[in-house]
Amino acid sequence: NAGVTQTPKFRVLKTGQSMTLLCAQDMNHEYMYWYRQDPGMGLRLIHYSVGEGTTAKGEVPDGYNVSRLKKQNFLLGLESAAPSQTSVYFCASSYPKPQGAQPQHFGDGTRLSIL
């Protein structure tokens, strides 16, 4: 009963390095989301996907890329990390909305520091 699993849990990068954050869900959810959480700013949506092979931009997409090659996985990439991308990253998933939507299920987060 894993739910939403994020790897890694912690990472420290140097400015300019690249990395990929992995999100995996075992609930057969269609929708998946990547958020960042910063002090005093709440959660902000980076990118999301409404199904395998689809992605869309959220509120703060610049500097990030995503891919959804398999339904259960949603990858978030940083091509050239910047200190402004130091944050806690959360992945979430949910069923599609007919009317009224379904609750989102969240992973435990990835704490990323860019030096």
Added chain:
Amino acid sequence: KQEVTQIPAALSVPEGENLVLNCSFTDSAIYNLQWFRQDPGKGLTSLLLIQSSQREQTSGRLNASLDKSSGRSTLYIAASQPGDSATYLCAVTGGNQFYFGTGTSLTVIP
């Protein structure tokens, strides 16, 4: 752009008190509103989801209300316990996106 505000940012109450957390949003064209709990170092756990056609939802000691016309929701916690200490966030859904408030940090003192 939808903006979600939660007041107060922090709240401290003695054990056993009933309390109300507030959430306001600027655009009333929402699909639903969701209340989450976040423990330190953890992700978010969904507590209650109110669809746009509903006025309230209840789960145990929790009751959430929604007034779309005024852009407000409240989360009522009855008989608070130290285990209720956490940050509580509300989020509204518009289109395919969720918009989150910055949360209320609740401390229940034994």
